[in-house]
Amino acid sequence: MKRLVVLLGLLIISPLALAFGLDGLQKQLSEPAVVSGPFVQEKHLRALPQPLISKGRFVLARDHGLLWQLQTPLRQDYRITATGIDRRDPSGWQTLPSRSAGAEQNRLFFAVLQGDSSGLQRDFELALSGTAQQWQLRLTPRSLLLKQIFTRIDINGGQFVERIELSETQGDSTVLRMPESHGAAVLSDAQRNDFAN
Template sequence: MISLFRRSWMAVSLVLASTSLWAADLDAVTSRLSTEPLVTGEFVQRREVASLPFPLMSTGEFVLLRDEGLYWHVLTPAESELRIRDGEVQERIGGDAAAWTSPPLGRQGNRMTASLLTDLLAGRFLALDRLFELAVESGEAAWTVRLTPRSAAYARFVRTIEVEGGRHVRRVRLSHDDGESTTIELETEAPRELTPRERGILE
């Protein structure tokens, strides 16, 4: 009985030690992330599709307003816009004259997508801990957080997510079960104010 108790206590101690190290690494990542309320920049998105011999590429600009939402503006190869406001995803094609519409995700799927995208780009990894198992690597120049879905709902769409960065998130890679993947490279700009157009879209 005593030996069984000792083995159980050792197992618990190892789990607690692992959790403590994980929490310390995540704290190191969080402490390095910028807390600026507004982050803007450009992105390059690369989609690897199993049925195609070449990747699908798109480029554009983004505006992340931490307390309000996200504006994702694809400029090439064809213009389209996505925004997250009030915890919901909306999209439009056709510029300012077109109406914003909700994608066919269902209400729950819409909110889950909105939360995932904004938390990933803002580096709010603690908010994702209940949905993903987190593995953290923190070095002097950069950090990496690897997320593996805990829930079947997310596992249907993504196998793993890897996020890399420094003061800001610089790279997000989503790997899918079918061997396909999406990689987003982000280049942030110097701090600035929202333009009137961006303010109208996000606020």
């Protein structure tokens, strides 16, 4: 009888575990109005023995966009919204050309952090595994242009995105770690000001 109960339990639980799909991931990642935290970015270049490391903070606001604030080794702020990508200089926010390689990579980060599966599916084959608490998403490029840049993109997370690895065709890679992200209901005054100006 005990084995039967265990077997029935497994049969009931298994479909629920398998039910976590791209729609569930998108809903989970877009649930908080604001997600923010520190990040560490490692750029692994074939020509260098050690990775280039940069650190900073990010703010992802569902109704506004993404603030990407590099703090070391240099200070540089980016703002990614539906209208484009801006970089802050001493005179304020300046719009970047929409076709630059950096702009494309930032747009991709924005889609990934939001869990925008419909946006990502236009450019990638998506393969999701795991559960809502511990999931892995592999993006394999569809378009010829992206295939020339990336071999794949691997994303891991739980409640939020925790790690993104971009593997490039020439053997270089970028690893982005965001292990201390947290959600909030509203933006701080400073964050709201950064999105408004």
